[in-house]
Amino acid sequence: MSMWDKNKVGCILLDKKLAQPFNKGAKRTHKPAWDELKCTKCGLCYLFCPDAAIKEKADGFFTSDADYCKGCGVCARECWFGAITMVEES
Amino acid sequence: MDRYAVFVPRLLPREECFLPDAPVSCKGCGEALAVRLVYKALGDGLIRKGSWKVPWKQSVPELKGQDPGERFSPSLLRLPKADKQVLSICFDNEACTGAEGTGKEFWKKNMPAVAVAEGVAYVATASPGYPFDLIEKVKRAYAAPGDAYIHILCPCPVGWAFDASMAVTIGRLAIDTCIFPLYEVAQDTCLMSVSVAKPRPVKDYIKFQGRFKNLTDTDMEELQKMVTIAYARLSSSTQQGEKKHG
Ligand code: SF4
Numbered sequence: 001m002s003m004w005d006k007n008k009v010g011c012i013l014l015d016k017k018l019a020q021p022f023n024k025g026a027k028r029t030h031k032p033a034w035d036e037l038k039c040t041k042c043g044l045c046y047l048f049c050p051d052a053a054i055k056e057k058a059d060g061f062f063t064s065d066a067d068y069c070k071g072c073g074v075c076a077r078e079c080w081f082g083a084i085t086m087v088e089e090s
Numbered sequence: 091m092d093r094y095a096v097f098v099p100r101l102l103p104r105e106e107c108f109l110p111d112a113p114v115s116c117k118g119c120g121e122a123l124a125v126r127l128v129y130k131a132l133g134d135g136l137i138r139k140g141s142w143k144v145p146w147k148q149s150v151p152e153l154k155g156q157d158p159g160e161r162f163s164p165s166l167l168r169l170p171k172a173d174k175q176v177l178s179i180c181f182d183n184e185a186c187t188g189a190e191g192t193g194k195e196f197w198k199k200n201m202p203a204v205a206v207a208e209g210v211a212y213v214a215t216a217s218p219g220y221p222f223d224l225i226e227k228v229k230r231a232y233a234a235p236g237d238a239y240i241h242i243l244c245p246c247p248v249g250w251a252f253d254a255s256m257a258v259t260i261g262r263l264a265i266d267t268c269i270f271p272l273y274e275v276a277q278d279t280c281l282m283s284v285s286v287a288k289p290r291p292v293k294d295y296i297k298f299q300g301r302f303k304n305l306t307d308t309d310m311e312e313l314q315k316m317v318t319i320a321y322a323r324l325s326s327s328t329q330q331g332e333k334k335h336g
């Protein structure tokens with residue numbers, strides 16, 4: 001959902017809902033990818049994600065929510081086991 | 091995988107009170123992470139619906155002095171407790187003091203010390219680099235009788251000019267280099283939360299941040315000296331506090 005082109009000059013948002021309609025993940029360049037052979041399900045990535053984008057899957061492994069992940073790479077750096085790599089967004 | 095002590099989903103509520111529905115934060119925002127952890131600690135109970143499902147207030151209480159270093163304008167989150175008491179949480183991203191560390195005249199105001207001097211019942215410092223410590227402090231501050239104040243140092247990738255993926259690492263380095271010690275003051279007793287036995291050189295913290303790139307080696311030495319002295323003073327007052335208490 002792109003609305004940036006309809007913005008007023010200076011990106012002033014006149015709508016009461018402010019920036020809610022914008023997709024948070026749309027400007028991401030990289031996204032995390034999990035190597036489930038290395039992952040120990042410790043959950044540190046989930047703890048440290050500033051945007052609460054990491055969700056626990058039914059099998060206990062973790063995955064990122066593409067709507068919220070901004071591709072910052074905090075999860076990849078904080079994983080002690082090197083289970084996360086940042087891959088380029090296609 | 092029970093052999094790992096850290097298993098976060100078992101230690102924390104899974105429920106996510108913090109929903110960054112509005113893209114109010116940049117990527118790798120230490121402040122967003124701190125807010126999220128604070129609400130992990132407090133739960134959904136005190137929440138009025140807003141864009142983050144939390145009463146998030148960004149006020150700018152500028153404390154002005156003659157000296158530019160006396161200025162201080164962070165975001166404050168104020169939560170009412172029982173009996174008109176307030177839990178204030180300060181998310182300090184050092185935006186106003188981007189020049190922190192360029193010399194004595196720009197050293198930022200020591201807000202926790204001001205709060206202690208003002209007689210606030212519970213004062214603590216925290217960092218998203220030590221998440222469980224932060225969560226415990228927020229819980230304790232909310233349970234403590236009287237007003238409470240928590241000062242959280244939030245690394246800001248844009249303002250401090252470092253790589254977004256370093257946000258948590260920088261938060262941890264601030265403690266490991268003793269530049270931002272973690273402590274809590276309750277009932278006139280000061281307790282170090284993390285006592286750093288072998289502080290890392292301040293340079294480790296500085297070198298990742300673009301905002302400090304104007305520092306010369308002499309500045310760095312002076313800064314190191316100031317940090318060492320401040321830390322020594324703080325830890326000695328801690329010991330006194332412990333003696334008084336026991
Ligand atoms: S931090 Fe690493 S090992 Fe731990 S759950 Fe996340 S990916 Fe798995």
Ligand code: SF4
Nearest residue numbers: 049069070072073075
């Ligand atoms: S890259 Fe950043 S925003 Fe995306 S899942 Fe990892 S920590 Fe969260």
